Amino acid sequence: MEKGTQQAARPAWKKLLQSVGMQKLIVFLALIAIYVFFSIASEPFRSKETLVSIFDASYYIGFMAIGVTFVIITGGIDLSIGTLTICTALIGGTLHDTYGWPIGLCLLAVLAVGLFFGLLNGLMVSVLRLPSFIATLGTMMVTRGLGSIITKTQSVTYPLASDVDGWYRTFFRSPDNFPTGIVLLLVLAVIMAIVLNKTRPGRYILSLGSNREATRLSGVNVVKWECLAYVISGGFAALAGIAYAATYSTLMPGTGNGFELDAIAGVVIGGTSLAGGVGSVAGTLLGVFIMSTLKVGLPFIDLQPHYQLFITGLVLIAAVYIDVRNSRKRT
Amino acid sequence: MFQSAKKWKRLAVGALAAMFAVGALSGCGGGSSSGGSAGGNVKIEMVAKGFQHDFWKAVRMGAEQAGKELGADINFVGPDSESAVAQQVEMIKNAVNKHPAALCLAALDTKATLDVIGQAQQAKIPIIGFDSGVPGAPAGAIVANAATDNYAAGGIAAENMMKAIKGKVTQAQGAVRIGIVAQDSNSESIGQRTKGFVDKMIQLLEAEPALGTGSVAVVGHDKYANGKTDGKVIIEVRIPSEVSDNAGKTEAATLLNKPDLMAIYGSNEFSAKCIINANETLQKLGPDKVIAVGFDSGALQINAIKTGLFIGSVTQDPVQIGYQAVKLAVAAAKGEKVEDVDTGALWYDAKNMDDAKIKPCLYQ
Numbered sequence: 001m002e003k004g005t006q007q008a009a010r011p012a013w014k015k016l017l018q019s020v021g022m023q024k025l026i027v028f029l030a031l032i033a034i035y036v037f038f039s040i041a042s043e044p045f046r047s048k049e050t051l052v053s054i055f056d057a058s059y060y061i062g063f064m065a066i067g068v069t070f071v072i073i074t075g076g077i078d079l080s081i082g083t084l085t086i087c088t089a090l091i092g093g094t095l096h097d098t099y100g101w102p103i104g105l106c107l108l109a110v111l112a113v114g115l116f117f118g119l120l121n122g123l124m125v126s127v128l129r130l131p132s133f134i135a136t137l138g139t140m141m142v143t144r145g146l147g148s149i150i151t152k153t154q155s156v157t158y159p160l161a162s163d164v165d166g167w168y169r170t171f172f173r174s175p176d177n178f179p180t181g182i183v184l185l186l187v188l189a190v191i192m193a194i195v196l197n198k199t200r201p202g203r204y205i206l207s208l209g210s211n212r213e214a215t216r217l218s219g220v221n222v223v224k225w226e227c228l229a230y231v232i233s234g235g236f237a238a239l240a241g242i243a244y245a246a247t248y249s250t251l252m253p254g255t256g257n258g259f260e261l262d263a264i265a266g267v268v269i270g271g272t273s274l275a276g277g278v279g280s281v282a283g284t285l286l287g288v289f290i291m292s293t294l295k296v297g298l299p300f301i302d303l304q305p306h307y308q309l310f311i312t313g314l315v316l317i318a319a320v321y322i323d324v325r326n327s328r329k330r331t
Numbered sequence: 332m333f334q335s336a337k338k339w340k341r342l343a344v345g346a347l348a349a350m351f352a353v354g355a356l357s358g359c360g361g362g363s364s365s366g367g368s369a370g371g372n373v374k375i376e377m378v379a380k381g382f383q384h385d386f387w388k389a390v391r392m393g394a395e396q397a398g399k400e401l402g403a404d405i406n407f408v409g410p411d412s413e414s415a416v417a418q419q420v421e422m423i424k425n426a427v428n429k430h431p432a433a434l435c436l437a438a439l440d441t442k443a444t445l446d447v448i449g450q451a452q453q454a455k456i457p458i459i460g461f462d463s464g465v466p467g468a469p470a471g472a473i474v475a476n477a478a479t480d481n482y483a484a485g486g487i488a489a490e491n492m493m494k495a496i497k498g499k500v501t502q503a504q505g506a507v508r509i510g511i512v513a514q515d516s517n518s519e520s521i522g523q524r525t526k527g528f529v530d531k532m533i534q535l536l537e538a539e540p541a542l543g544t545g546s547v548a549v550v551g552h553d554k555y556a557n558g559k560t561d562g563k564v565i566i567e568v569r570i571p572s573e574v575s576d577n578a579g580k581t582e583a584a585t586l587l588n589k590p591d592l593m594a595i596y597g598s599n600e601f602s603a604k605c606i607i608n609a610n611e612t613l614q615k616l617g618p619d620k621v622i623a624v625g626f627d628s629g630a631l632q633i634n635a636i637k638t639g640l641f642i643g644s645v646t647q648d649p650v651q652i653g654y655q656a657v658k659l660a661v662a663a664a665k666g667e668k669v670e671d672v673d674t675g676a677l678w679y680d681a682k683n684m685d686d687a688k689i690k691p692c693l694y695q
Contacts, residue, residue, distance in 0.1 A: 044589070
C-alpha cells in the first residue's frame with residue numbers, strides 16, 4: 001500500500017517542487033531588479049552601509065517570517081508574533097534593568113517566554129481546535145498587554161555595545177561593523193529548511209497542511225506536529241525580539257502590532273501558500289529581503305512617506321498575484 | 332488593538348454611569364463650593380496622566396514646591412498607565428467630590444472626562460489644565476493651562492544648533508543641508524516643535540549677511556516645504572512612512588548619507604533615537620562632523636550627548652509645569668483672572684545635564 005501512494009504522489013510532488021522553484025526564481029530576480037533599480041536611482045544606496053541597513057531591517061522580520069512559515073504551511077496563521085517579539089524583549093530587558101540579571105540569562109528568559117507563548121498558541125489551535133486566527137489574535141492582545149504590565153508602561157533600553165553587558169550585540173554586528181546577523185539568519189534558515197524538507201516533523205507539517213484528515217488517518221499524530229509549528233513560530237519570535245533589541249536598543253511597550261503583517265507578507269511573497277501544504281524557508285527569506293530592500297530603498301529616492309506605502313502595497317499585490325497564477329497552473 | 336480600546340471605553344462608560352448614579356444620589360445636598368477655609372491652606376487636587384514615570388515625579392516636585400510657597404495643600408494622583416482611562420476618570424471624580432478650591436488636570440481622554448468636568452463646573456471648581464491639558468474641552472471649562480510652548484521650544488533647538496554651525500554655514504562653498512527627522516505629521520506638539528525649529532532657523536540664517544533673505548529652501552514633506560528647491564541652505568524635513576524603528580532609522584540614514592549635510596535635528600525622543608541608530612553604521616555624527624540636536628531625553632539620547640554624538644537637546648520643564656499649574660490654581664481659587672502660561676523648555680548638554688535645574692527634567 002505504501003508503495004502505491006508513493007507512486008501516485010511522486011509526479012505531483014515533482015511538479016509541485018518545480019513550480020515552487022519557479023516562484024523562488026521569479027522572486028529572486030525581482031529582488032535583484034529592485035536592488036539594481038535603487039542602486040541606479042540613488043548613489044548613496046550603493047554603499048556597504050546601506051546594505052547593512054537592509055540586513056538590519058531584515059533580522060527581526062526574517063526570524064518572525066521563518067517561524068511563521070511553519071504555521072502557514074499547516075494552513076493556520078500566527079498573528080501574535082509581532083507583539084510577542086516586543087513582549088519577549090521587554091521582559092528580558094526588565095529582568096536586566098530592574099532585577100539585575102546578567103544579560104545571558106535574560107536572553108534565555110526571552111527564548112523561554114517565546115516558546116511558552118508558542119506552546120500556548122499551539123495547544124489552543126491543535127488541542128482545543130480554536131481557529132488560529134482568533135486564538136493568536138487573543139495572544140496578540142495578551143502579549144501586548146503583558147509587555148506594558150511588566151514594564152509598567154515604561155520603555156526599556158538594552159545595554160549598548162560599549163557597555164559591560166553589550167557582548168550579545170556581536171551576534172548581529174561585530175565591533176568592526178561586520179553584519180554578523182546575516183550569517184546567523186542564513187545559518188538558521190538553512191537549518192530550518194532542512195528541518196522542513198528532510199526531517200520527519202517537517203514532512204508531517206507539510207503533509208498535515210495539505211490534507212490534515214488524510215495525514216491523521218495514516219497514523220500521524222497531527223495534534224503534536226501542528227502544535228510544534230506554533231512552538232517554532234514562538235521561538236523564532238523570541239529570536240526576533242533579541243535581534244530587535246540589538247538593532248534598535250530601546251523598546252516601547254504597546255508596540256509590535258503590524259510587524260507580523262510584514263513577516264506574513266514576506267512569507268507569501270516567497271511562495272508559501274496561505275492555504276497550507278506548500279512553502280519553503282528559502283522563499284520566505286527572499287520575500288523578507290524584498291520587503292526590507294523596498295522599505296530601505298524607497299526613502300533613498302526621496303519619495304514622501306505616503307508614496308512609499310503606496311508602492312510597497314502595489315509590490316505586495318503583484319507578488320501575491322504571481323503566486324496565485326502559478327498555483328492555478330499547478331492545479 | 333481596536334477591541335482593547337473599545338473595551339476600555341466600555342469600562343469607562345460603565346464606570347462613568349455608576350459614578351453618575353452615586354453622584355446624583357449623594358450630591359443633591361452638596362452646597363459647600365470652594366473648600367479650604369478651616370486650616371487656612373487652600374486645597375488643590377491634581378490628577379496627572381501617570382504617576383511612576385520620572386516625568387510625573389518631576390511635575391509633582393514642582394507642584395509641591397509651589398504649594399509650600401503659596402500656602403496650598405496638594406493632593407497629587409495619577410493612573411497606573413497612560414491607557415487606564417477608566418481609572419483616571421474615577422480619580423477625577425474623587426477629586427471633584429472632595430470639593431477642592433481648584434482642580435489641576437491632564438486628561439488621558441477628553442471625551443471620557445466630559446461628565447466629570449461638567450460636575451466640577453456645577454460645583455464651581457475651577458479647572459487648570461497642565462502638561463497636555465484637556466484638548467478639545469468645551470469652551471470655558473478650563474480656565475487656564477500650564478504647558479510647554481512647543482513652537483518656542485523648537486526655536487531653542489534651532490538657536491543652539493546655529494551657535495555650533497554658524498562659522499561653517501557662513502563660509503561654506505556651495506549649498507549646505509540641515510536635516511530634520513519628525514515622527515509624524517499629525518501630532519500637534521511634534522508639528523509645533525518642527526515648525527518652530529524651521530521658522531527660527533530661517534530667521535537666524537537669513538540674518539547672516541553672508542546668506543541673506545530668501546537664501547533658505549525648505550524641502551521634503553509637503554507640510555513644511557516652502558516651494559523653493561534651491562538655496563544656500565536647504566532644510567530637509569523627513570517623516571517616516573510609519574512610526575516604526577526601522578522606517579525612522581531609514582529616513583535618518585538617507586539624511587546622514589547626503590554629502591552636503593551639516594546638521595541634523597530630531598524633534599522628539601523617537602526621532603533622536605532613529606538618528607542615533609542610523610549613525611551606528613554610518614558614523615557621521617560628532618563635534619567636527621555632522622552636528623546633531625535632539626528633543627526630550629531617554630537613555631539612548633542621554634548617552635549620545637554624554638559621548639559627544641549629539642551636542643545637546645531640548646527638554647520640557649516638568650518641574651515648572653507642576654509649579655505653574657499650582658500657581659494658576661491658587662490664583663483661580665481666589666477668583667483672580669488667570670491666563671495660559673508657557674512653562675518653558677530647557678537646553679541641556681554634556682556640561683549642564685547634572686545641574687539641579689536640569690537633572691529632574693531628564694528621564695532614562
